[in-house]
Amino acid sequence: xxERLLMLLVAFGLLAATTTLAxxxxxxxxxxxxxxxxxxxxxxxxxxxxxxxxxRYDSLEASLQDKVQKVWKxxxxxxxxxxxxxxxxxxxxxxxxxxxxxxxTNLFSYNGGWRIGAQxxxxxxxxxxxxxxxxxxxVLDERSVALVVLAAERLxxxxxxxxxRVDNATTxxxxxxxxxxxxxxxxxxxxxxxxxxxxxxxxxxxxxxQVVAVKGLDGWTGVTVGQKVPVNLVPVPKELKEPKPVxxxxxxxxxxxxxxxxAVP
Numbered sequence: 001x002x003e004r005l006l007m008l009l010v011a012f013g014l015l016a017a018t019t020t021l022a023x024x025x026x027x028x029x030x031x032x033x034x035x036x037x038x039x040x041x042x043x044x045x046x047x048x049x050x051x052x053x054x055x056r057y058d059s060l061e062a063s064l065q066d067k068v069q070k071v072w073k074x075x076x077x078x079x080x081x082x083x084x085x086x087x088x089x090x091x092x093x094x095x096x097x098x099x100x101x102x103x104x105t106n107l108f109s110y111n112g113g114w115r116i117g118a119q120x121x122x123x124x125x126x127x128x129x130x131x132x133x134x135x136x137x138x139v140l141d142e143r144s145v146a147l148v149v150l151a152a153e154r155l156x157x158x159x160x161x162x163x164x165r166v167d168n169a170t171t172x173x174x175x176x177x178x179x180x181x182x183x184x185x186x187x188x189x190x191x192x193x194x195x196x197x198x199x200x201x202x203x204x205x206x207x208x209x210q211v212v213a214v215k216g217l218d219g220w221t222g223v224t225v226g227q228k229v230p231v232n233l234v235p236v237p238k239e240l241k242e243p244k245p246v247x248x249x250x251x252x253x254x255x256x257x258x259x260x261x262x263a264v265p
Contacts, residue, residue, distance in 0.1 A: 031211060033145055033222035035064060042066065045077075045222065047146035055090070056083045060146050073098060081139060081150065087157075092139045092166060107139065107166055116169045129169040133162060138174060140199075142167040145214045145222035152176070152191045152203045163195070165217070172199060183230035188212075204229065 031047040045062035058081040065072050079094035092107040104119045104126075114133045119126040138151035140163055155161055155176040163174045172195040181188040186207040193201040202215035206227070213229045214222040223229060 031146065031149065032225040033214065034225055035062065035145055035220065035222045037066065037221075038219040043074075044225070045144065045146050047149065053085060055085050056087075057081075058083075058150060060144055062144070064143060066143065077143060079141070079144060081147075087154065088135055089137065089139065092141075094141060094144075094166065105166055107164065114164070116164075116166060131164060131169065131171055133164055133171050137162040137164055137171075138193075139163070140165045140167075140201075140217060142217045143220060145216035145220050148193070148201045148214050148216050149203055149211055151193060151201070155193060156191075163199075167217075172197065174199065174201075180236040181233040182236045183233045187236065188230070188233060 029049045033045045033047075034041060035043050035045050043062060043064035045060060045064070048059045048061075050057045050059075060077075060079040060081075062077040063074070064077060065074050067073075075096055075098040077094065077096050079092065081092050082090040084090060090109075094105045096103040096105075101121055103121075106117045106126075108115055108117070110130075114131040116129045116131065117126040118129075136154065136158065138154050138161060139147055140151060141147050142165070151163065151174070155174060160173065160175040162171060164171045174193045174195050177192045177194070179190050179192070181190055188207060189205045189209075191203040191205070193199070193203075199217070200215075201217070202213075203211060204213040206212050210224070210227070212224055212227045216222065
């Protein structure tokens with residue numbers, strides 16, 4: 001009887017150890033956006049992020065539509081943004097897959113600088129463009145609104161930095177500002193990324209800090225799936241965001257008790 005009980009305990013211990021070792025790794029954080037082009041809903045984009053001691057890996061996957069020569073066409077878009085542990089970007093790769101064609105575009109470092117290589121089809125010679133670009137920088141791509149969220153995250157640490165548009169191989173300088181908005185008694189935050197010219201991007205965050213809506217390039221926008229943008233958002237005046245200090249006297253004169261003269265006998 002004792003031997004049987006001992007065997008059961010050993011078996012249970014092995015089972016428990018096996019169960020502990022079999023715990024799956026945590027899934028990467030994900031952000032799913034409902035994407036629109038101007039006023040038309042055109043698909044979804046999902047951003048997944050994995051971070052570790054060796055660096056950070058952002059993967060983007062989208063099923064979208066775009067208007068080409070007055071005809072709406074569907075396509076798949078997949079991209080990866082690979083960064084070192086300190087945030088330095090290593091590369092950005094993007095593929096667009098449509099019926100009968102594949103377009104690959106890569107952003108990569110070369111001899112201390114940066115290049116963009118665009119390949120219209122497998123086996124064809126890529127078109128290479130040299131960039132006047134210095135790290136740190138943010139990566140933007142016309143049809144990817146999720147990259148705006150990553151750009152806002154990067155600029156939030158420095159306030160401003162250079163950027164590159166991978167879709168047309170142009171560069172510039174972005175500056176970040178924020179404004180506080182109110183709706184239903186709660187405060188929301190709108191992040192602005194501007195270059196002072198044609199780039200004017202936005203990220204709207206909820207009172208809890210979650211991404212709710214994104215304004216991207218050239219009419220591309222996104223709203224987080226399951227979220228709604230309040231229609232009654234109004235700017236909060238600065239004087240209401242920063243309450244005025246209350247003047248407190250440094251010394252208080254104690255109140256003297258009333259004087260009652262002694263009665264004359």
